[in-house]
Structures are given as C-alpha cells and as structure tokens.
Amino acid sequence: MRKPSTSGLKEAGVRARRLARVALVCGALALVAVLVMVGLRGAWVLLVAVGGLAAAAAGAWWTLARRGVVRLLGAALVLAAVGAVLAFLVSSGLWVPAGTALALWATALVCADRALRLTRPVAHMLARVSPRPERAVLIMNPRSGGGKVERFDLVARAEALGAEVIVLDTGTPQDVAAIARRAVADGADLLGVAGGDGTQALVAGVAAEHDLPFLVVSAGTRNHFAMDLGLDRTDPARCLDALVHGVELRVDLGTVAGRPFVNTVSFGAYAEIVQSPAYRDAKAGTALDALPELLAGEAGARFTAEADGVLLTEPQALLISNNPYDTRDRLGGGRRPRLDTGRLGVLGVRLQNAAQAAAVALGGQSAGLTELTAREVVVTSAEREIPVAVDGESLVLLVPVHCALRPGALRVRVPRDRPGSVPTGLLRNWRRLGTLAR
The missing domain is CATH 3.40.50.10330 (Probable inorganic polyphosphate/atp-NAD kinase; domain 1)
Structure with a gap:
C-alpha cells in the first residue's frame, strides 16, 4: 500500500473532526435525557437502575456458581431484575427518554470510536x-x-x-x-x-x-x-x-515455562474448562456444568501465585498478559495500550459471594479482584502439574510454572499505513475528542 497522500490525510482529519463533534453533541444530549428522567422521577431513576444491575449481577453469580434450584432462582432473578427496570420505565412514562438516552449514547460511542481510529493513535511504540x-x-x-x-x-x-x-x-x-x-x-x-x-x-x-x-x-x-x-x-x-x-x-x-506467548496465559477456571473434550462442541454447556465446583474450589487444581513478592492465594482464575490490559474503563477494556513496557499484566479473581459479583458489575472496588503488574509470576500448587491455557491453546505444565517477559x-x-487501535479507556478520551472537534 502506498503512503497516504497529504490530501488523504487532510480528508481523514476533516472526517475525524466532524465525527468528534457528533460524538460530543450526542453525549451531551444523552446526559440531558438522563437529567430529564431524574427531574421527572427524582433519585428513583438512579436507584432502580443501580439496584437492577446489582440484582442481575447477583443472579448471574448464582446461575454460574450454583446448581439445581439455586441456579434456577439465579436465572429467574436476572430476568426479574431486567423486567423490573423495563416495567418501571414503561409505567412511569420514562421509556421514551430512556430509549433516547441509550440511542444517543450508543451513537456517541460509535462516532468517538471512529474519530479516534482516524487519528491513528498507535505512535506510543517507536x-x-x-x-x-x-x-x-x-x-x-x-x-x-x-x-x-x-x-x-x-x-x-x-x-x-x-x-x-x-x-x-x-x-x-x-x-x-x-x-x-x-x-x-x-x-x-x-x-x-x-x-x-x-x-x-x-x-x-x-x-x-x-x-x-x-x-x-x-x-x-x-x-x-x-x-x-x-x-x-x-x-x-x-x-x-x-x-x-x-x-x-x-x-x-512473554514466556511461560520457556514457551513463548504473545497475549495471555490463564490458570484456574478457564484453563480447567478448555481441557474438557466436550468444550469444542458445546462451550456454554461445558462451562455451566463445570463452573459451580471450580468456583467453590471443589474441583480443579488449587494453586497460589507470587507476582514480584505479592501473594495471590488460591484464586479462582488468574490471567497473566504480555503487557497489561487497560481495565480501568469498562468500555475501553480488552486492549493493551502498549506492548513494550517490560511488565506483565496480572489479574486475579476470587469471588466468594453474590455481593462481590455485584460490586464488580457496578465497576467498584472489590476484594475479589487483584490487578497489578510484575516482571515475573511463579505459580505453585500441591499438584505435580496443572492445566494452563496459553494464547487459547490448552496445555498441562509441570509445577512450578514460571511466567516472565523478554523486553524488546x-x-x-x-x-507503514495501518488503521491503528483505539486508545483504551474511551471515557478518558473525551478531552482529546474535544480538542479534535475544535
């Protein structure tokens, strides 16, 4: 592909500026719609929304972590929470501003995403x-x-x-x-x-x-x-x-037990589930069948991880990544801003009850989540070997398992000309969008 011309870059800049303006206007109008709802029904709107999300998260936890009647009740709670929020919006006459706010916010995110892509923000790495x-x-x-x-x-x-x-x-x-x-x-x-x-x-x-x-x-x-x-x-x-x-x-x-990896190494629930021969043909069913025992610690290999001196005791799941993923903004998660920091990303999960699951769903701090960076992670277990998922590949490795990084x-x-990746943490880039719009 030829190097983009000056006129092509200028045209992309014009489109990015227009999209940034649309994103800001739609975002502002979405906020106005939310304020209108609060003005009409007061704090009840926020209370119902937050309560519905927390109840749905608790129900989802019981659906994943329990069996039998409790699992059915958890699924029913998820449906009831969603239905209650929708019923409240309809009965209170707020479904129109609520739908408008969601549509405006979705439009704002799509336009912001495109505007940031057009500016090719990949120059972090030299x-x-x-x-x-x-x-x-x-x-x-x-x-x-x-x-x-x-x-x-x-x-x-x-x-x-x-x-x-x-x-x-x-x-x-x-x-x-x-x-x-x-x-x-x-x-x-x-x-x-x-x-x-x-x-x-x-x-x-x-x-x-x-x-x-x-x-x-x-x-x-x-x-x-x-x-x-x-x-x-x-x-x-x-x-x-x-x-x-x-x-x-x-x-x-990245390296795990001497084997290279470019994305992630997973221990715990996910690594155990993908070991199942049935997983390839029935992913959801296999996961639902295995999760209750795995989350309760009644199945699978128990392990402990040490990341640069920080101890993670028997997490249910552990994700180690080649450079840290940005998870501070839920809308911007799932991407790594850089691949040259020389640090592993470490995310440990140990959720013990529905309240912790609800806290995670609401984006708050939870004792069930541990997030840090490290130069080396060592995973130990009483077992001789444990399941590990390396870049999606299912393996069984001897303990202890050493994870490290080879910088550069x-x-x-x-x-030379590539689309670029959207900067993670979209909500933290509204200031940049404002500059672009001007």
Whole structure:
C-alpha cells in the first residue's frame, strides 16, 4: 500500500473532526435525557437502575456458581431484575427518554470510536525504518479464522510480493516451530504467520531467537495481538503491505515455562474448562456444568501465585498478559495500550459471594479482584502439574510454572499505513475528542 497522500490525510482529519463533534453533541444530549428522567422521577431513576444491575449481577453469580434450584432462582432473578427496570420505565412514562438516552449514547460511542481510529493513535511504540526483506517466509494455516487464507487469497498475494509461502497440512499434527527453524536454516530473513495467536507465538519465539523480523497476518479468529499492533483485522491482506512498505516495532515477548506467548496465559477456571473434550462442541454447556465446583474450589487444581513478592492465594482464575490490559474503563477494556513496557499484566479473581459479583458489575472496588503488574509470576500448587491455557491453546505444565517477559525481544514488521487501535479507556478520551472537534 502506498503512503497516504497529504490530501488523504487532510480528508481523514476533516472526517475525524466532524465525527468528534457528533460524538460530543450526542453525549451531551444523552446526559440531558438522563437529567430529564431524574427531574421527572427524582433519585428513583438512579436507584432502580443501580439496584437492577446489582440484582442481575447477583443472579448471574448464582446461575454460574450454583446448581439445581439455586441456579434456577439465579436465572429467574436476572430476568426479574431486567423486567423490573423495563416495567418501571414503561409505567412511569420514562421509556421514551430512556430509549433516547441509550440511542444517543450508543451513537456517541460509535462516532468517538471512529474519530479516534482516524487519528491513528498507535505512535506510543517507536517505529523505525528497516530494509525490505529479500527472502520472507510466511507460514499459513488454511483453517484459521474459518478459512481466511483462502477467502482473502493470501497465498497468491504474498507470493506476488516476493514471499515464500508454506501452507500447513492441517490433516496431520504440525511442529510449527520446527518448520520456522528450517526456514531460518534455509536463509529466511523474515518470518511471518497467517493464523491464530497460538501459532503466531510459536513462530514469534523462533524469530526472536534469531533476531529476525516477524510479520503478523490477522487471519485468526480474534487476532488480539494484531489488534494491539494496530493492524487491520477486517482485511488480513492489508498486513502483507509490510513486505514492501514496512516499519519495525520492538515489542516484548512473554514466556511461560520457556514457551513463548504473545497475549495471555490463564490458570484456574478457564484453563480447567478448555481441557474438557466436550468444550469444542458445546462451550456454554461445558462451562455451566463445570463452573459451580471450580468456583467453590471443589474441583480443579488449587494453586497460589507470587507476582514480584505479592501473594495471590488460591484464586479462582488468574490471567497473566504480555503487557497489561487497560481495565480501568469498562468500555475501553480488552486492549493493551502498549506492548513494550517490560511488565506483565496480572489479574486475579476470587469471588466468594453474590455481593462481590455485584460490586464488580457496578465497576467498584472489590476484594475479589487483584490487578497489578510484575516482571515475573511463579505459580505453585500441591499438584505435580496443572492445566494452563496459553494464547487459547490448552496445555498441562509441570509445577512450578514460571511466567516472565523478554523486553524488546521481538522485531515486528508492520505496514507503514495501518488503521491503528483505539486508545483504551474511551471515557478518558473525551478531552482529546474535544480538542479534535475544535
């Protein structure tokens, strides 16, 4: 892809300014609608809304953590809480301003999201110009993302740009890391992957070992790593532009028991559930069946984690990420602002009752959540080995399990022109939107 022209950048700036203005106006009107409701019915509006959310969260907890009659009662409470809020809005004549407020707020978020994307806020990580690779080797999984390799004609497009493509034979087990090492031995000066995050991590580890550039093609299902690199997840073919018009980012690479990971390592409930053979065909049913015992500590391996001296005793779930996710703003969670901080993100969950679940749902502080960063995390258990989910892949690892980070170990080659990722914490970016609107 060619470098965007000055006129193209100017046009994008104009669109971003207009969208930012629409977002601010819609956000202000949504607030006015809420104030109108409060003026008509006083604090009852807020009381009903907060109470309904807390009751729904408590019901959801009982649905997940209990069986039999209690589970049925929990599900009934969720439905009753939602129904009570809707009934209150209808009976009090507030359904019109409530619906208007929700529609305006949704419009504000969509416009704000688009405006921030157009300004390409991915410059947190320093990009440097690097020479075009002479012998790029791309490994492609034809089954990833429901067949994106074929749907976007990635093999032909990559070969047209001078890359050598290795298509995995999904009919037999493949040692992806070994394939990547053979490519390096044959003279590859860039390694790339069109596949899921688990495959990305294995090849990224080989690229880091040999200090070679690594190219990410967003052909997986969720493509979390590609998203946080600012790549286009809707059109994987755009990632191939890095072969011709590319720059390099130096990012961190996580390791768990010596195995590389680019996104997350999970212990506890999720790691136990994905071990089940039934999970692939019936995810929701398998999770509902397993969660009560897992949350109560009656099933699964109990473990303790130490993160730079901080002890997390027997959490129900533990998520360790390659750089911390931004979770301070519920609307902006699920993304990592940077991949080069040299710190692991650590999120421990130990919810013991419905009140803690409700506190989490309301966005407040809860004793059931522990969030911090660390350079190293060590997970221990009385068991000899415990289930672990690494970038979505189900594994069983020997205890103790060491999680660490290799700062700046991975050279990622990305297109010079890429969509960018929306800055996390959208509610904290209204000031930036205001500046953009002016």
